[in-house]
Amino acid sequence: MESEQPRLSLRHISKSYSGNRVLSDVSLDVRAGEIHALLGENGAGKSTLMKILMGMDEIRQSGGFEGEILLDGEPVQIDSPKRAHELGVCMVHQELMLVNGFTVAENIRVGREPVKRIGRGERDAACLPIDFSRLREQAKTALERLHVELDGDMPIAELPVTQMQFVEIAREVDRPGIRLLILDEPTAVLNDEEAECLLDRMARLKQSGLSILFITHRLGEVLRCCDRITVLRDGAVAGRAESGKTSAAAIAEMMIGKRLLAIHTSERISFGEPTEEPVLQLNGFWADLPGERVERLDLEVRRGEILGLGGLSGQGKIGFANGLMGLCPSGGVVILDGRELSLGDAGSVLRAGFGFVSEDRRRVGLLSGSSIEENIAIPAMLNFGRFLRRVGPVQMIDRRAMRANALEFIHALDIRCTGPDQPAGMLSGGNQQKVCVAQALTLRPRILLVSEPTRGIDIGAKHLLLNVLLRLNREQGITIVFTSSELQELRSVCDRIAIISRGRVAGILPPDAPEAEFGLMMSGLDVKRSGV
Amino acid sequence: MKQSLIARVGLPRIIIFAFLLLLLALCVLTKQDLGAITGDVIVRFGMNGILALSMFPSILCGAGLNFGVPIGVIAGLVGGLLSVEFGMTGFGGVAAACLFSVPIAVAFGYLYGKLLNTVKGNEIVVGNYISYAAVSLMCIFWLLMPFTNPAITWPIRGTGVRTTVTLEGFYDGLLNDTLSFTVLGVKIPTLLLAAFALACVLIWLFSRSKTGLLMKAAGENPMYAAAAGISVDAMRLKGIILSTLLAAVGIVIYSQSYGFYQLYNAPLNMAFAPVAAVLLGGATTRTVKIRHVIIGTFLFQAIITVAMPVANQLAPDGGLAEVARIIVSNGIILYALMQSGGERK
Numbered sequence: 001m002e003s004e005q006p007r008l009s010l011r012h013i014s015k016s017y018s019g020n021r022v023l024s025d026v027s028l029d030v031r032a033g034e035i036h037a038l039l040g041e042n043g044a045g046k047s048t049l050m051k052i053l054m055g056m057d058e059i060r061q062s063g064g065f066e067g068e069i070l071l072d073g074e075p076v077q078i079d080s081p082k083r084a085h086e087l088g089v090c091m092v093h094q095e096l097m098l099v100n101g102f103t104v105a106e107n108i109r110v111g112r113e114p115v116k117r118i119g120r121g122e123r124d125a126a127c128l129p130i131d132f133s134r135l136r137e138q139a140k141t142a143l144e145r146l147h148v149e150l151d152g153d154m155p156i157a158e159l160p161v162t163q164m165q166f167v168e169i170a171r172e173v174d175r176p177g178i179r180l181l182i183l184d185e186p187t188a189v190l191n192d193e194e195a196e197c198l199l200d201r202m203a204r205l206k207q208s209g210l211s212i213l214f215i216t217h218r219l220g221e222v223l224r225c226c227d228r229i230t231v232l233r234d235g236a237v238a239g240r241a242e243s244g245k246t247s248a249a250a251i252a253e254m255m256i257g258k259r260l261l262a263i264h265t266s267e268r269i270s271f272g273e274p275t276e277e278p279v280l281q282l283n284g285f286w287a288d289l290p291g292e293r294v295e296r297l298d299l300e301v302r303r304g305e306i307l308g309l310g311g312l313s314g315q316g317k318i319g320f321a322n323g324l325m326g327l328c329p330s331g332g333v334v335i336l337d338g339r340e341l342s343l344g345d346a347g348s349v350l351r352a353g354f355g356f357v358s359e360d361r362r363r364v365g366l367l368s369g370s371s372i373e374e375n376i377a378i379p380a381m382l383n384f385g386r387f388l389r390r391v392g393p394v395q396m397i398d399r400r401a402m403r404a405n406a407l408e409f410i411h412a413l414d415i416r417c418t419g420p421d422q423p424a425g426m427l428s429g430g431n432q433q434k435v436c437v438a439q440a441l442t443l444r445p446r447i448l449l450v451s452e453p454t455r456g457i458d459i460g461a462k463h464l465l466l467n468v469l470l471r472l473n474r475e476q477g478i479t480i481v482f483t484s485s486e487l488q489e490l491r492s493v494c495d496r497i498a499i500i501s502r503g504r505v506a507g508i509l510p511p512d513a514p515e516a517e518f519g520l521m522m523s524g525l526d527v528k529r530s531g532v
Numbered sequence: 533m534k535q536s537l538i539a540r541v542g543l544p545r546i547i548i549f550a551f552l553l554l555l556l557a558l559c560v561l562t563k564q565d566l567g568a569i570t571g572d573v574i575v576r577f578g579m580n581g582i583l584a585l586s587m588f589p590s591i592l593c594g595a596g597l598n599f600g601v602p603i604g605v606i607a608g609l610v611g612g613l614l615s616v617e618f619g620m621t622g623f624g625g626v627a628a629a630c631l632f633s634v635p636i637a638v639a640f641g642y643l644y645g646k647l648l649n650t651v652k653g654n655e656i657v658v659g660n661y662i663s664y665a666a667v668s669l670m671c672i673f674w675l676l677m678p679f680t681n682p683a684i685t686w687p688i689r690g691t692g693v694r695t696t697v698t699l700e701g702f703y704d705g706l707l708n709d710t711l712s713f714t715v716l717g718v719k720i721p722t723l724l725l726a727a728f729a730l731a732c733v734l735i736w737l738f739s740r741s742k743t744g745l746l747m748k749a750a751g752e753n754p755m756y757a758a759a760a761g762i763s764v765d766a767m768r769l770k771g772i773i774l775s776t777l778l779a780a781v782g783i784v785i786y787s788q789s790y791g792f793y794q795l796y797n798a799p800l801n802m803a804f805a806p807v808a809a810v811l812l813g814g815a816t817t818r819t820v821k822i823r824h825v826i827i828g829t830f831l832f833q834a835i836i837t838v839a840m841p842v843a844n845q846l847a848p849d850g851g852l853a854e855v856a857r858i859i860v861s862n863g864i865i866l867y868a869l870m871q872s873g874g875e876r877k
């Protein structure tokens with residue numbers, strides 16, 4: 001039957017990275033006009049499978065793969081991303097792929113810049129000057145279709161990840177002749193409303209006959225917009241389902257092989273309820289993080305609490321932690337335990353007792369070429385002199401202590417790796433995130449600033465991580481400032497949630513406030529409720 | 533399962549090694565003195581080693597290949613001339629040459645590093661320009677320097693530094709000859725190799741020290757470094773200073789083996805061999821291991837050394853042999869630069 005022919009068939013795909021088998025005998029069909037969800041734990045092999053489909057260099061250089069790819073019934077050899085594009089296969093990568101020196105608009109149209117026609121006759125477009133005003137127009141339309149407001153002339157390097165993600169999506173969704181669109185965790189960095197826009201757009205693309213392969217860790221999205229589901233576990237297909245006939249719990253069980261218990265907001269054992277006493281006071285704090293400007297923050301963080309920072313992207317919630325760490329120009333009065341903190345240098349802030357997990361693990365959080373153990377140890381080594389031993393006049397690294405520490409965290413956070421000496425860049429996205437958290441915890445901070453710690457993490461790991469944060473708070477009394485785009489997540493662990501809008505605190509709500517109230521506050525409407 | 537041999541060693545090294553074997557086969561065919569050639573290879577390996585090692589800290593700290601080697605070389609030459617000026621001979625002379633050059637190299641490295649910190653990303657171009665400028669400037673200073681030892685000054689004028697200062701009677705070949713022994717017709721320059729080995733061990737230890745690790749972090753990802761509280765500029769500065777220092781010591785070791793201090797325009801070409809060597813060895817502009825320095829220096833020097841007698845034989849006409857030598861050595865440098873992608877993980 002002609003019409004039943006799948007748009008894409010993957011047949012018996014297997015792949016090893018230097019002897020380490022990451023995919024074994026994976027087969028998968030995607031129908032025309034279908035949104036197909038590809039699910040699985042961190043490191044299950046989802047991104048690897050998609051990279052094979054895109055003919056990424058990484059795959060060829062590490063020895064290629066076994067198996068067959070059929071597009072609309074025809075076997076195809078995809079040996080480069082260029083070939084994939086020619087065949088109408090496009091992908092939004094999990095790790096952003098943007099040209100750093102370009103502006104937003106240039107990035108969206110990169111490789112397909114509109115040109116000015118000079119004279120008559122056909123001329124090779126490569127020799128014609130770029131029509132920048134048209135380029136800006138086209139980029140603007142592409143962004144508007146996603147309901148994103150972004151200045152097309154902004155240099156891309158200055159944007160926060162959320163917005164970069166939109167640029168990347170706009171670039172791919174906009175390609176002509178596209179048959180299959182691959183989205184590798186596009187919603188990981190988005191908040192609920194932004195994700196909703198994207199899902200909307202996907203539904204419309206689907207109606208136009210496009211097939212979409214969608215990777216996500218958010219099961220709600222899957223049930224709402226996907227037609228069929230394939231679950232990978234340890235590189236093999238663990239199950240398939242139709243989204244109409246299954247539930248989030250059933251999928252989760254397929255993914256991790258066991259049932260998840262609800263996050264238990266355990267009682268505060270040794271430290272009691274958070275006091276009213278402020279540990280950190282911000283007066284007129286500002287931070288100039290492009291795209292996430294903090295205008296003026298007046299906020300008190302109470303000793304022993306978990307304070308959530310929520311809000312739409314671009315409103316400044318990310319700017320707080322980055323500004324405090326001195327990663328962007330910042331100023332204002334910051335008082336820690338009654339003493340004013342000097343801003344501008346990450347070292348002195350860390351030594352004052354802060355720990356920091358960046359929302360941007362690729363660029364700020366990790367040394368991707370260095371081992372896991374070094375990644376975890378370096379800040380603590382520099383600022384607290386840990387993992388060192390003196391040999392005469394020089395301080396040598398205490399490899400054994402460093403390894404012991406890494407092993408402890410690999411165990412506690414369930415970091416899936418071949419060992420503490422594996423380069424961090426080789427880990428799957430979620431496991432890289434865990435390394436970042438381990439790095440902050442190694443500082444033994446009194447106040448932990450975490451931004452989007454569960455971004456790109458599978459449900460099992462997310463569960464584990466939120467529990468770790470809760471335990472740190474409950475058992476060791478660590479104060480946590482938890483920035484997240486996921487309101488549900490904030491509500492499940494925070495004591496108070498501050499909503500940041502237009503670079504200011506729009507209000508502070510208790511976690512059990514009705515959802516509508518959060519929504520109102522985020523949208524910037526005036527809601528009189530604070531001092532909870 | 534292990535990775536394939538080719539993947540682990542890297543194709544470039546296999547190609548160069550095959551080329552080396554081919555040259556050796558030609559040596560045998562043309563009935564060359566293999567013992568003498570091998571001895572030459574070992575000496576050149578030892579005398580160029582520390583210069584190549586000077587690439588290590590600069591790559592580690594994120595400044596990339598150090599095309600500013602001539603700056604360190606100038607510091608080493610000044611130190612060396614001072615030791616000759618004071619008439620110091622033997623081990624004392626070599627030690628003094630190294631010691632005298634330390635403060636000069638640190639000062640030069642500091643200034644050069646400060647400059648490189650303002651032009652991040654363009655180190656290679658700027659390094660080359662600065663080297664040219666420094667060498668040209670020194671051409672004037674060599675003439676004006678108040679040396680008085682007749683071993684250094686121009687014979688008739690009695691002032692200014694000669695183009696080459698011989699080390700005969702001071703410490704010519706000291707490390708090459710002391711404690712050397714001969715096996716199978718090959719002379720092993722024990723102390724020369726030991727000096728290189730010692731430098732490698734010291735730098736390896738450095739890379740495992742606190743400063744070394746922080747330097748690597750600053751070089752690999754400046755944003756990570758900033759968030760961890762590492763001062764990226766300070767680390768880069770330290771890396772450049774160390775690199776300059778190694779180049780200074782490297783030229784002293786090189787010269788005592790060569791027998792002369794070469795001045796004026798000679799330092800200008802000192803950057804290419806070390807750069808080519810580490811690239812051949814598998815380093816990239818961002819990553820380097822001691823192993824790359826050792827393997828690369830050996831391969832590079834071996835090819836150049838072995839190619840010469842072969843070229844002489846195949847083209848007995850003196851001019852042609854010289855041309856062949858230049859083609860081979862520059863060809864290898866070019867090939868090495870093409871390989872700057874380096875070893876694949």
Ligand SMILES: Nc1ncnc2c1ncn2[C@@H]1O[C@H](COP(=O)(O)OP(=O)(O)OP(=O)(O)O)[C@@H](O)[C@H]1O
Nearest residue numbers: 017022042043044045046047048426427428429430
């Ligand atoms: N370049 C590489 N070299 C070696 N191993 C790799 C490489 N890339 C990925 N891996 C390994 O392959 C496995 C699958 O990784 P992959 O990135 O496909 O996971 P994923 O399912 O996308 O996970 P996540 O949800 O965290 O993104 C992991 O165990 C990872 O460590």
Ligand SMILES: [Mg+2]
Nearest residue numbers: 046047094429
């Ligand atoms: Mg992935």
